[in-house]
Amino acid sequence: MHARITMGNVTMQTLEASHLRRWMMLCAAAMTQQHEYLTQLDAAIGDADHGTNMMRGFSSIESRLEGLPATARPSEVLLMAGTALMGSVGGASGPLWGVALRRAGKVLEGLEQVSLEAFAGALKLGLEAVTELGAAELGEKTMVDALEPAVRALLEAAARGDDLAEAFAAAHQAAEAGARNTAPMVARKGRASYLGDRAIGHQDPGAVSTVFIFAAFERAWLEA
Amino acid sequence: MHARITMGNVTMQTLEASHLRRWMMLCAAAMTQQHEYLTQLDAAIGDADHGTNMMRGFSSIESRLEGLPATARPSEVLLMAGTALMGSVGGASGPLWGVALRRAGKVLEGLEQVSLEAFAGALKLGLEAVTELGAAELGEKTMVDALEPAVRALLEAAARGDDLAEAFAAAHQAAEAGARNTAPMVARKGRASYLGDRAIGHQDPGAVSTVFIFAAFERAWLEA
Amino acid sequence: MKRFINASEDSVLETLAGFAACHADLVAVRLASKVATRREALTAGKVGLVSGGGFGHEPTHFGFIGVGALDAACVGTVFSSPSVAQILEAIQSADAGAGVLLIVKNYAGDVMNFKVAAQETAVPLEVVLVSDDCSITPQPGAQGRRGMGATVLIHKLAGAMAQSGASLTEVARVARKVSACSRSYGVALESCVTPNTGKRIFDVASDEIEVGVGIHGERGVRREKFAPAKDLVALMLEPILMELNLQPGASVLVLVNGLGATPLAELYLVFNEVKIILEARGVGIARSLVGSFLTSLDMAGTSITVLSMDEELLRLWDAPVCTPVLRWGM
Amino acid sequence: MKRFINASEDSVLETLAGFAACHADLVAVRLASKVATRREALTAGKVGLVSGGGFGHEPTHFGFIGVGALDAACVGTVFSSPSVAQILEAIQSADAGAGVLLIVKNYAGDVMNFKVAAQETAVPLEVVLVSDDCSITPQPGAQGRRGMGATVLIHKLAGAMAQSGASLTEVARVARKVSACSRSYGVALESCVTPNTGKRIFDVASDEIEVGVGIHGERGVRREKFAPAKDLVALMLEPILMELNLQPGASVLVLVNGLGATPLAELYLVFNEVKIILEARGVGIARSLVGSFLTSLDMAGTSITVLSMDEELLRLWDAPVCTPVLRWGM
C-alpha cells in the first residue's frame, strides 16, 4: 500500500525508504539481466564493460541493503547507494551515479516520507552533481541525455500534480526517448568521444542503463 | 662432352670441376624452386625453415662460384661449397652438408679429374663426417636415410663398372626410396624427434632435399 | 577465450597476488583493497606520488612503485578506474607530510574518481592530468585526449624529482612539463579480448589495422590498410613530430611501447624505424625505452611516445630508480 | 601476416639495428656479422661467456650481454643456429686469456655448429649443453631434450661466477650445475607465425592447446583440451617437480617465461598458481623471474622453469648484473 500525506483536503502520495530499497533491488536485477546487452553496447563505442560495471555496482548496493537498519530513512538509502557505487564501479558511470544519488540523498535528509515534488527536486540536484563532475551537456551522447529529460518529466509531473505512477511512467518514457536520441549523436564526453563520427548510429550505453534505472523505479512503485 | 681417362684399354668417364660447378648451380635452382615444399614438410614436423635454409645455403654457394678461379679443382669446388653452407645455413642441415662436402673435398685434393670410384669413396667419407657430427643412424628419420643408400648405390655402381649416368640415376633413385621410407619412421634425431609418434606419416625434409641434391647431380652429368 | 586465467572474475586478484609474491622485495600489495605501496617506510618530508587506473595495463601501475618512482598505486577492475575509496587509501599511504601528486590519465572514469577523492581528502594535493594521445583532435569542451605512454615517463621523471627532495609544487611542475612536452600515438593489429565478454571488442580484417587506439581496447579513430612497419611508424610519428615541432638539433626520449601481445623483437624493429625518421630530421634520441610498459590486455599493437628533452629531464631520467620495471643506478 | 615488419628477409637485421641503438650504452652490435659484445673492454683474465642461437627468441640472446652475464653472443636467422664463422667471431671477442664458456641449447643445428666451431678454435673452451625441457622423454642415443629457460638462468649465474674472477673450470661447473638442477615445461595456446611462410606453423583449435612446446615454433609432444590456468600450471609443474624430486623445505628459483605474445599479467597469474602448488608441497620460492625472456616469435604460450637452489646459486643470483634485460645491484 502506498503512503499518503494529507494536506488540507488533498491527499498526497509519498515515497518511503521501502520504495527506494525496492528500487535499488529492481535496478540490481535489471542490470544483472541486461549486463550483456549493456556491455555489447559499450563494445561498439567503448571498452565493453558498462554492463559489468553497472551489475557490480548495483549488486554491491543490494548486498549492503541488508546491513542498513530497518529504520533507515530515504536519504540514508540513497547515500548508502551512492557510496556503494563510488566504491565498486570505477568506470565513468560509477562516480556519476554515485554523486547523483548522494546529492539527492543529502537533499532529503531528515525526511521519513518524500513527496513527488521533493523527490523530483532532489534528483534535479543529483543531475546537477552529474554535470558538475562530468561537465557533460545535453547532446554530448552520455547518460545525461536520458537523465535530464527523465528528471524534467518528473518535475513537470509534480507541477501538474500527477500521481506517482503517472509521474514515473512519464520519466521512464522520457529517459527512453532520450536514450534513443543518442544514437545519431557524435560523442563529446566519455570513451565514445575518441571515435568521432564512428560513434554515430550507436546508442550510448550509459543512457540506456539510465532507462533501466527509471524503469525500475516505475515498477518499484507499481509493485508496492 | 664428358671427360674420360684411358687406363690400358678401358676408357673411364671422369668428373671435372665444371661438373661439380654445374651440380651446385642446379642444386641452387632446385632449392629455389622447391623451397616452399621443403619448408612445408618442415612445418609438419619441424620449425618450417628447411626450404629457406637450403635455398639460402645453395644461393650462397652459387654466388661464390664466380669468385672461384677458373682453374679451381674439384676439391676446391667442394671445399668452398661446404664452407659456404657452414657460413650461411645455421639450421641442422647446414653443418651436416657442410662437413660432408668439405670432407669429400679434402679426400679429392690434388685431383683434376675424378673417377666414379674416387667420387663415391669421397662421398662415403662425407657421409661418415655427417654421422660423426650428427650421430644419426639409419632409420632415425634424417637426411642420412637418403644419403646413405645414395652413397651405397654409387659405390655399388662403381664396383660394377657402371657408367656415370647409370650410377647417378641409381643414386638418385636410392635417395628417393630412402626419403620415402622415412615417412613411417619415428624420428630420433633433429627437431622431429620431439614429436614422438606424431612424426609418423611425414617424410623427413632433410631426406627430401637430399633427393634434390642427387637429382641435380644426375642432371648435371646428363647436361654436360 | 584461450588465455592463462581461471574464472575471469578472479583474474585481477590472482594476477596481483602473483605480482605481490614476485616483487615482495620492492612492493607491498594489499590485496583486499588493491592498493600497493613501496616496501620500505615513507621518507618523512618526501612528496608522495600516487598513480592508478584500471586493470589490464600491466606492468602499469604497480610495476612502477619503488625508489625514484611511485609511492603508492591502486588498480580497479578491467579497464575501470579505481574507486574513490581506493584512491583515498593510496593518497593516505603515500603522504609523508609534504603532500601528494596524483597522476591521472585523462579518461572520464579515472578523472571523476580521482576528482571526487581529491575533494574528500585533507592531504595537500597536486593533480597532473595526462593526455598525450595525439590521435585525438582536441575540441573545446570535449573529453579531450587520452593519457598514454607519457604516464610511464611521468612515473619515472616526477618520481626522480620527488626522490630528490623537491617540493610538491616542483614535482608537479616536472610532471606537467613532461605531460606538455610529450605526445603519443598507437595502432592495433588486433583488438584485445576482454574477460567481460570473452571476445575481441572489435574485429579487424586480416589486411587492416585500427589506427589511433588507446589503452582500454576501445576502437581507434579510424581503420586503415595494413602496411609495412616503416609506413605504420611514419603514420604514428608524423602527428607527434608536427605537434612537438622539433627542430634539427632537438633531443628527445623515445618510448616504443607494446600493447600486450606484440613481441619485443617487433618493438625493436619499430624503434629502428623511429630512429631512421628522427635522424633524417636531425633530431637526436637522447634516451629510449623499448618494451611493453602500458598495455591493453592482449592487444597486438604498439604505441610510440616522444618526449622533448632538456637538461633537467635528462638528469631526472638518469637518476637512480628501483622498481619492478625500471631499475638502474642502484 | 600482420606483424610490425617490413620485408621479412630484413627483419633480423632491422630488429638488431633497433636493439643496437636502444642499448648502445651496454652492448656493441656488429650488424655485418650479427655478433654482439659488451660495450666496455674485456677484463684481462676473466673467463668469457658466449651464447647464441637462432633469431626469434628476443630478448635472448643479445639482451643478456653485460656485466655479470654474457661477454658475446651471436644470432642466426629465424630459428636457425648461428654459423660456425659467427660462433668463432663471438669466441674470439669474448676471449680475455682465461678461456671461454660456450652456452649451447640442445638443438641439432646449434649443437653441430658450435661443435664444428669448437673444433676450429684455439681458444680454450668449455661447452655446456642446455637440455632442461622435461616434456621430452629421454631415450638413449636420441637427440635428447631441448634447451629452454635454464639458458637464461645460466647466462646470469655462470655470468656472475665469471665476473667474480673464477676459473673456466669453475664457471663451467656452475653452468652444468644449473643445467643439471633445473627443468622446464612449455605449453602454447597458439602457434607462432613464421616469416618463412607468413603463416602459423600449426593450427590449434579454439578449445585446444599444444603441450610440451620448445622455442622454435615446432609442434609440442601432444595436444590437450584447453583448461583453466591452474590446471595448465599443474600439468607443466608436475613433471618438473617429479624430476627435481624436491622435498619439503627445498628452496627454488622459479622462472615464468612468456613465449612472445602472452601478456605479463597472465604470466603473473601463472606464477601465482606455481606458488600455490609449491607452497602446498613445502617448497620455498627463494627467487623468481616473471616475464618474456626466451620467446618463440609471437607464440602465445608460456614455459615454467624451476631451479633447485643452494647457497652458492643464491649468492650468484644476487650478485650485481647490468644487461639490457636483467639489471640489479649496480
Ligand SMILES: Nc1ncnc2c1ncn2[C@@H]1O[C@H](COP(=O)(O)OP(=O)(O)O)[C@@H](O)[C@H]1O
Ligand atoms: N563526462 C561524462 N558525463 C556524463 N556521462 C559520462 C561522462 N563520461 C562517460 N559518461 C557515461 O558513462 C558511460 C560509460 O560508463 P562505463 O562503461 O561504465 O565506464 P567507462 O567508460 O569508464 O568504461 C557512457 O556511456 C556515458 O553515458
Ligand SMILES: Nc1ncnc2c1ncn2[C@@H]1O[C@H](COP(=O)(O)OP(=O)(O)O)[C@@H](O)[C@H]1O
Ligand atoms: N643429428 C642429425 N643427423 C643427421 N641429420 C639431421 C640431424 N638433425 C637434423 N637433421 C636433418 O636436418 C633436417 C632439418 O634441417 P633444417 O630444417 O634446415 O634445420 P633445423 O632443424 O635446425 O631447423 C632434418 O629434416 C634432418 O634431415
Ligand SMILES: [Mg+2]
Ligand atoms: Mg565502459
Ligand SMILES: [Mg+2]
Ligand atoms: Mg627446420
Ligand SMILES: [Mg+2]
Ligand atoms: Mg571501463
Ligand SMILES: [Mg+2]
Ligand atoms: Mg631451424
